[in-house]
Amino acid sequence: MTLRRETRMGYVYDHLHLRSRDAVAAARFYGEVLGARETGREGGESPSRIILDLGGMRMFIEQAPEGTGPAAVPPNRGIEHIGLRVEDIEATVADLAARGIPLVSGITDVRPGLRIAFFEGPDGVRIEILQRG
Known part of the structure; x- marks a missing residue:
């Protein structure tokens, strides 16, 4: 045993x-x-x-x-993105757009109480912004 x-x-x-x-x-x-x-x-x-x-x-x-090799292109294995919670996703997306930061995907309602959007940071780092509520 x-x-x-x-x-x-x-x-x-x-x-x-x-x-x-x-x-x-x-x-x-x-x-x-x-x-x-x-x-x-x-x-x-x-x-x-x-x-x-x-x-x-x-x-x-x-x-x-x-x-040093390039970043992996999402979707990929391993760490795929950084997720950052915000209070107002629409205002955040508007702020990013005003700064010239292009979104990878616009605001998506994943399910009631969860909205997300993605943009790309330096070196191919994908960054998710999300609003819970």
Whole structure:
């Protein structure tokens, strides 16, 4: 008879790590468009990593070395997108459009109480905005 040992580890979210062709420009996008706040830099004048806080989510944006392959094209396996909740999806979509940020898909009513839309961030990162209510 084999006893199965149950493990209950205490996992806690720590960060999301992105690689970018231009870490400085990507960090600027997340700050200017999504309100992320820079909390640190590593690597001196040409940073190798920029650390942001995006709505309580810590993001590391690393300068990708030359020769790093492109991002996967959704739909794909692995991490497919970042989801950000907003209070007013119509106002958010209008704000993004006014900033010249193209939507990948317009507002969709998934089910009662859930509306979503997608746009593309730097380096092919797909970003979902969603309104629950």
